Amino acid sequence: xxxxxxxxxxxxxxxxxxxAVRTMRFVPYPDTARGGEPLPVVNDSLxxxxxxxxxxxxxxxxxxxxxxxxxxxxxxxxxxQTFPRTYAALSHEVVGDASLLFxxxxxxxxxxxxxxxxxxxxxxxxxGTDSAWTHRPFSGDVAEGFVWGRGTLDDKVGVLSTxxxxxxxxARKYRPRRTVYLAFGDDEEVAGHGAADIxxxxxxxxxxxxxAVDEGSAVVEGIVPGIDRPVGLIGIAEKGHMSxxxxxxAEGGHSSMPPPQTAVGVLAQAIDRLEKHPLPxxxxxxxxxxxxxxxxxxxxxTRIAMAxxxxxxxxxxxxxxASPTTNASIRTTTAPTVIRGSPKANVLPTHAQAIVNFxxxxxxxxxxxxxxxxxxVDDPRVSITxxxxxxxxxxxxxxxxxxxxxLERGIRALAPSAIISPSLVVGATDARVxxxxxxxxxxxxxxxxxxxxxxxFHGTNERIGVRDYGRAVGFMTNLIAALSTQ
Numbered sequence: 001x002x003x004x005x006x007x008x009x010x011x012x013x014x015x016x017x018x019x020a021v022r023t024m025r026f027v028p029y030p031d032t033a034r035g036g037e038p039l040p041v042v043n044d045s046l047x048x049x050x051x052x053x054x055x056x057x058x059x060x061x062x063x064x065x066x067x068x069x070x071x072x073x074x075x076x077x078x079x080x081q082t083f084p085r086t087y088a089a090l091s092h093e094v095v096g097d098a099s100l101l102f103x104x105x106x107x108x109x110x111x112x113x114x115x116x117x118x119x120x121x122x123x124x125x126x127x128g129t130d131s132a133w134t135h136r137p138f139s140g141d142v143a144e145g146f147v148w149g150r151g152t153l154d155d156k157v158g159v160l161s162t163x164x165x166x167x168x169x170x171a172r173k174y175r176p177r178r179t180v181y182l183a184f185g186d187d188e189e190v191a192g193h194g195a196a197d198i199x200x201x202x203x204x205x206x207x208x209x210x211x212a213v214d215e216g217s218a219v220v221e222g223i224v225p226g227i228d229r230p231v232g233l234i235g236i237a238e239k240g241h242m243s244x245x246x247x248x249x250a251e252g253g254h255s256s257m258p259p260p261q262t263a264v265g266v267l268a269q270a271i272d273r274l275e276k277h278p279l280p281x282x283x284x285x286x287x288x289x290x291x292x293x294x295x296x297x298x299x300x301x302t303r304i305a306m307a308x309x310x311x312x313x314x315x316x317x318x319x320x321x322a323s324p325t326t327n328a329s330i331r332t333t334t335a336p337t338v339i340r341g342s343p344k345a346n347v348l349p350t351h352a353q354a355i356v357n358f359x360x361x362x363x364x365x366x367x368x369x370x371x372x373x374x375x376x377v378d379d380p381r382v383s384i385t386x387x388x389x390x391x392x393x394x395x396x397x398x399x400x401x402x403x404x405x406x407l408e409r410g411i412r413a414l415a416p417s418a419i420i421s422p423s424l425v426v427g428a429t430d431a432r433v434x435x436x437x438x439x440x441x442x443x444x445x446x447x448x449x450x451x452x453x454x455x456x457f458h459g460t461n462e463r464i465g466v467r468d469y470g471r472a473v474g475f476m477t478n479l480i481a482a483l484s485t486q
Contacts, residue, residue, distance in 0.1 A: 019308045026307035028296045033420055036409030037482070039474030040168065047164060047473050048147050048466045050082050052140035054156045055149035061121040061189040068121075072098035072186050075120055083163045085170040090182070095201055099194035102182035104166065106175075106484060112210035113179035114483045115438060116476075117195070118158030119188035119215075119430055122150040123458045132460045146463040153453070153462050155215050157472065158445055159184050165477035176484030178210070188430045191241075191391070195430035199437050209438040211403040211483065214431035216443020217423050219415045221450045223325075226298040230418040232411035234404065235443030236397045237286045238425035238432060239332075240360035242390030244373050245353060246270055247383040252350040263352035264341045270377045271336045271354055277376045279332040279369065281317045283309070285362040286396055286424035287329045293421035328426040332369060333359045355387055359426060366390035394432050397440040406482045407442055414446055414475045446475035 057075045060068060076098070080087045090102045100120070106113070125137045135141040135148035142148075151157065162182055181202070185194030202209075217233035224231050248270075250263040261269075283291070295306030305312040320326040327333070338355035342348060358369050366386075374384055398404060399422050408420050425443050434441045448468055456462045464472075 015311070019304060019311070023300075023304050023307045026296055026303055028419075029293065031412075032405065033408035033412035036406075036413045037478045039413050039471055040477055042164075042168075042470045042473055044466050044470035045142075047160075047470050048142050050164065051147050051152065051156065051160045051464075051469060052142050052149070053078060053082065054160055055140035055147065055151050056138055058138045058150070059121050059186075060124050060150075061187050061192070062124060063190050067097045067187055067192070069098050072120055076100065079159075079163065083167050086163055086166050089170050090166070096186070096194055096197035098186040099198055100182070100184040100186075101198050101201070102166075104176055104180040104182075104484075106177050106179040108177050109179060111178045112208060112439070113181055114176075114480075115181045115183050115209045115212040115434070116162050116480060117183050117185075117212055117214035117430055117434075118162055119155050119185045119194070120159060121185075121187055121189050122154065122156065123189050125150065126460075129460055134461055135463075137462070142466065145467070146465055147469060148461070148463045150462055152464040152469075153447060154457050155188070155445070157447065157464055157469065158215050161446070161469070161472045161476040162480070164473040165480045168473075168477050169481060174481060176481075178484045178486065180480060180484050181207075181209070183212075185430045191428060196433045199433050203437065209434070210440070210486075211401070212431060212434040212438040212441045213403075213407075213479070213483070214429050214434075214441070214443050215445040216425040216427075216429050216431065218445050219411065219418055219448045221448060223449070223451055223454070224294060225323075226302050227294060227419065229297070230415045230448070231294065232408075232415055232418040232420040233290070233423035233444070234407050234411070234420065235425035235431075236289070236399060236404075236422045237362055238394045238427070238429060238443060239362075240366065240391045240393040240432075241358065241428050242360065242366045242369060243337075243355050243357045243387040244370065245355055245385050245387040246377070247385070248352045248381055249383075250348070250350060250352075253348045255346045255348055258348060263349050266379065266381050267339070267341075267352040267354055270379060270382045271339075271356065273376050273378075274334050274356060274373065275336065278334050279358075279364065279372055281321055281327075281331040282361055282363055283313060283317055283320075283330055286422060287361075289399065289422045290329070290424065294419065297419050328359065329424055330361070332361045332364050333426075335359075359428075360393050362393045362396060362424070365392055391428065391432055394435040394441065397442060401440050402486050403440055403442065403483060406479065406486070407444055410446070410475050410479050410482070411444070413478065414471055415448070446472040 092102045187194045216235035248263040248266045335357045341352045
C-alpha cells in the first residue's frame with residue numbers, strides 16, 4: 001500500500017499546482033470599452049411623456065388572431081406626430097399588415113447599412129389581474145418616478161428610444177455615413193411575420209446589412225450569483241423554439257367504468273417521461289463565452305471551478321442545472337404548457353392532447369429535439385406531431401467586430417461599473433429572422449433590470465424609471481451615430 005502513497009501524492013500535488021496556475025491566470029479581461037461618448041443631456045420629462053403616449057395605445061397581439069391593425073395604425077399616427085423631423089427626413093413605409101420601415105440615407109451608399117430593430121406590439125394583460133396593477137396597464141401614467149404600462153419594458157421602449165435618438169441627431173444636422181434602417185415589426189409577441197416581411201423586402205432590394213441591433217439582453221443587477229456589480233449582457237445568439245403536440249385517442253364512455261388507463265393517464269405518463277428525461281446539458285458556444293467572462297469576476301471558489309472546467313465541468317453543470325435561470329442557458333428546455341381532455345368531469349375523453357414547448361440551444365436542431373421526444377415517449381399510443389413552425393437556434397455573432405466594441409463602449413457610458421459580457425438570449429426575438437441576412441446580429445436593450453423587474457416583463461406592473469429611460473435614449477442616440485460612422 002505504501003508504494004502507492006508517494007505516486008498518488010505526486011499526482012494530487014501536480015493537479016493542485018495545475019489548478020492553481022490556471023486560476024491565477026483566470027483574471028478579468030482588460031477593459032476595452034473605454035473611450036465612448038458620454039450620454040447626452042436630455043429632457044427626461046418630455047421623453048417620459050412621449051413614451052407614455054405610446055403606451056396608451058393598446059397594440060396588443062393575441063395568439064391565433066388577426067393583427068389589431070386599427071390600434072397599430074393609431075400608433076403610426078402618434079409616432080408621426082411625435083417625431084416630425086424623422087418623418088420629414090427619412091423615407092418610410094408600411095410593410096405587411098402594420099410593420100414600419102424607415103430609411104435614413106447615408107453619405108456613402110456603397111457601405112453596408114445598419115438596422116435598428118424593435119417591435120410595436122405588446123402582450124395582453126392576463127384576465128383578472130388588472131386590479132393588481134398599481135397603475136392601469138395602458139394608463140401611461142408617469143408617477144413615483146416611473147412610466148407605467150405595457151410596452152415600457154417590452155418593447156415600445158425600443159421603438160421610442162430609437163426614434164428619439166434619430167430625432168435628436170437630425171436636430172443636430174447629423175447625417176450618417178452608412179445608411180440606417182429602422183425596422184419595427186408589428187407582431188413579434190406572437191412570433192409573426194412582420195420582421196420576416198421586412199427582411200424579404202430588403203433582400204429583394206439588394207440590401208445586405210452589416211449589423212442589426214434588437215432587444216434581448218440588458219444591464220442586469222443582483223441577478224448573476226456571486227457578482228454584485230451590474231452586468232451588461234450583449235446577446236450574440238438566441239435559442240430556437242418549437243412545440244410538439246402529443247395526442248392520445250381512446251374509447252370514450254362514462255367515468256364510472258374507466259379502463260386501467262385513460263387517454264389522460266397515457267398522456268400524463270408521456271409528459272412525465274419528457275420532464276424526467278430532458279435533453280443533455282451543453283456548456284459551449286455563447287453560454288461558455290458568457291461564463292468565461294463572468295467566471296473571472298466571481299468569488300475564489302467559483303473561479304477555481306470555472307478556470308478548471310477540464311476537471312470540474314460535470315460539477316459546474318450540475319450547479320447550473322439546479323436553477324431554472326441558469327439551466328435555461330445550458331440546455332434545450334422542456335416545458336409542457338397546454339393540456340386538453342374531456343369537456344366534462346364524468347366523461348372519459350376520446351382524445352387527450354398536450355403541447356410541449358422546447359427552447360433549443362445552439363448545437364441542436366428541431367430535428368434532433370423531435371427525435372429525442374419520440375425516443376423518450378416510446379409509446380405507440382401517443383401520436384407525436386409538430387405544432388406550428390419550428391425555428392432553429394440563431395447563428396452566433398462575432399465578439400470582436402467593430403459593432404460589438406461599439407456596444408461595449410455604449411454600455412460603459414450607460415453603466416460605468418458594469419462587467420460587459422456576451423450572452424445567449426433564451427427567449428425569442430424578431431432578431432431571429434436576421435440571422436444569415438445581417439453579418440452580425442446583437443440583442444441589447446439599454447434598460448437596467450433587477451430581481452424585482454424580471455416578473456414585470458409580460459407580467460404585472462410593467463414600468464421603467466423616468467431617469468433610466470432618459471439614459472436609454474442617450475444610449476440609442478450615441479449608438480446610432482457610432483454605428484453609422486464606422
